[in-house]
Amino acid sequence: MIAESHIAHPELEEIELGGVLHALSDPVRLRIVAALAGGEELRCGSIDVPVTKSTCTHHFRVLREAGLIRQRQEGTTRLNSLRREELDARFPGLLGTILGAAYSDR
Amino acid sequence: MIAESHIAHPELEEIELGGVLHALSDPVRLRIVAALAGGEELRCGSIDVPVTKSTCTHHFRVLREAGLIRQRQEGTTRLNSLRREELDARFPGLLGTILGAAYSDR
Secondary structure (H helix, E strand, C coil): CHHHHCCCCCCHHHCCHHHHHHHHCCHHHHHHHHHHCCCCCECHHHCCCCCCHHHHHHHHHHHHHHCCEEEEEECCEEEEEECHHHHHHHCCCHHHHHHHHHHHCC | CHHHHCCCCCCHHHCCHHHHHHHHCCHHHHHHHHHHCCCCCECHHHCCCCCCHHHHHHHHHHHHHCCCEEEEEECCEEEEEECHHHHHHHCCCHHHHHHHHHHHCC
């Protein structure tokens, strides 16, 4: 609980559309979000992205600061989950449409 | 016709989701796109954005290179229009959802 409080997350009303779009404009971050859209809490290393661990960590930070994901510390592991319900409340349909566009584009 | 051919536009299949999201992640560019969503061809100066003409020109270039707008030269004036139908074909629902999120956010 104490560890979690060290990780700053924007409140729902602080989440900005521009920040969300910028966060999702990177293909690696979009892939991370697509992986988290399954609903599971995932570690950096458990997502199949072609980047180093430090780059992955950076991408997770961008996603957290934009309000897309929630991070919590469990021992030495940082677990990540998508703030799906909150995002859907803030920007209805946005995440689903972008993920749909990303998948249909493949 | 000759002047128009000097302005490079990506083909529909070259338009990338990441580029579109990045282009729309800037509030000024989003405002420009919202203005063009009315369907009219507009000049840089006729859109109410709080930036200098050269910055406006820069934003239009980013939007054109991302595939969001079409630009054509008419005498000394560069006219801009949204590639709405093409974008809707490439990424169904994307532009409408983002514009909707931008408006509901105000």
